[in-house]
Amino acid sequence: MSETQLNITSMINPHFYKLWRTKKPYVVAKGGRGSFKSSTISLKLVMMMKKQAQLGHKANVICIRENTVNLRDSVYGQIVWALDMLHMTNEFSYAVSPMRITHKSSGSTFYFYGGDKPEKLKSNTVRNVIAVWYEEAANFKSAEVFDQTNPTFIRQQSPFVNQVQIFYSYNPPRNPYSWINKWVETVRNDDDYLIDHSTYLDDELNITNKQQLKLIEAYKNNDRELYRYLYLGEAVGLGTNIYNMTLFHPLKSLPDDEYLVNIYFSQDSGQQVSATTESCYGLTNAGKVILLNTYYYSPVGKSNKKAPSDIAKDLHEVEHQWIRQWGMNPWKKTADSATSDFALDHEMFKEYPEDGRYHHVAKTEKTKMIDNVQNLLGTGRFYYLDIPENEIFIKEHQQYRWDDKTIQSDKPKVIKENDHTCDAFMYLIMDNLVDFGLKW
Ligand SMILES: Nc1ncnc2c1ncn2[C@@H]1O[C@H](COP(=O)(O)OP(=O)(O)OP(=O)(O)O)[C@@H](O)[C@H]1O
Ligand SMILES: [Mg+2]
Secondary structure, three states, X not given: OOOOOOOHHHOOOHHHHHHHHOOXXXXXXXXXXXXXXXXXXXXXXXXXXXXXXXXXXXXXXXXXXXXXXXXXXXXXXXXXXXXXXXXXXXHEEEEEOOEEEEEOOOOOEEEEEEOOOHHHHHOOOOOOXXXXXXXXHHHOOOOHHXXXXXXXXXXXXXXXXXXXXXXXXXXXXXXXXXXHHHHHHHHXXXXXXXEEEEOHHHOOOOOOOHHHHHXXXXXXXXXXXXXXXXXXXXXXXXXXXXXXXXXXXXXXXXXXXXXXXXXXXXXEOOOOOXXXXXXXXXXXXXXXXXXXXXXXXXOOOOOOOOOHHHHHHHHHHHHHHHHHHHOOOEEEEEEOOOOOOOHHHHHHHHHOHHHOXXXXXXXXXXXXXXXXXXXXXXXXXXXXXXXXXXXXXXXXXXXXXXXXXXXXXXXXXXXXXXXHHHHHHHHHHHHOOOOOOOOO
């Protein structure tokens, strides 16, 4: 690798010097958002490879995420970024299928794997391994992945290094009982582990820009606990009530000085046995997300229950009413994933093909979906029109809570009663993270 004048200390925040220099085989970098965990580890891995390559050794690095689909946008991109920072882009060749980044002259390679393909990990035959990196380690299902995967790569250690160094980076989940929060306590007193906790406040190089700091400040002012969780990386606990209702801001009417850029529909259907709900939301030019209207039908306690065709008709009519009221078509219509056979969606499409189909979200863990909602609320940008039809939405969110019996576990459960508007809201946000400024 060519000798370019590089000033590594200008890229690494002093907080991480200890992590950078440690000889310990296991390195855990946990902490709040944007504390430079991923960038520091990626720079470190590139430098480790560079050192070996300069000695004429082939040295391989393994990067793992919980899911194959997330590789490209995260670890792969992160290594590309580090190579660029270190002016080494042209020394490497890049492939995405299979995903790898290879040093042209030495053949040293970054390999990328998803934890959802355990066979690729367990029976892996990549040799000359110098390091393994579990990025976003909290997203794996359990510590079992580490236990099963580490031995494989440790066996394939490069003869030119003393050990395979294993890196873990993650944001601690809010729930103190989540497996990774418990796992890190089990290794805390192990001399083979360096455990580092960082936050954006450790940024002595002032890399975090004003706009980001302003956003963080907004979280801090809106919801102290959410701030501590997201930005200080503290496992603040779940509490019993899921949502902080002071973050649902009522509006008498649309703000005068703003306009709607899009409207969205989101539905949760109870398929005959429980309620079906659909709401209309607006996104304003200033980034407010506003609950505009709600349709809600519950068959519970009714002797004469509506048939799917009746509900389909209701929804068709109410959607058109909203389209007329707000003067635009929905940008996206979202519904829950295939719990049964999309009965309602089929019914609607058969009767009203011009209305178009719903986009069905792929459900993930409830805690993750709730996290998304809390992230939006924490920005202070969620509002609702204070009208009778939206009351049910507010009431259900107020009452939405964790089941006490499950709260001290890795998989806490919500009480699944009167939660249809809560589900519909989760689907809306999950389906529109980019539009709502929660992902970019
Ligand atoms: N030396 C640097 N110069 C410029 N930008 C940098 C530098 N180091 C990191 N960044 C940028 O700072 C941001 C935050 O860093 P990074 O993604 O490493 O934080 P993180 O701790 O992994 O955050 P998260 O917990 O959200 O994953 C990134 O957008 C990254 O590109
Ligand atoms: Mg990161």
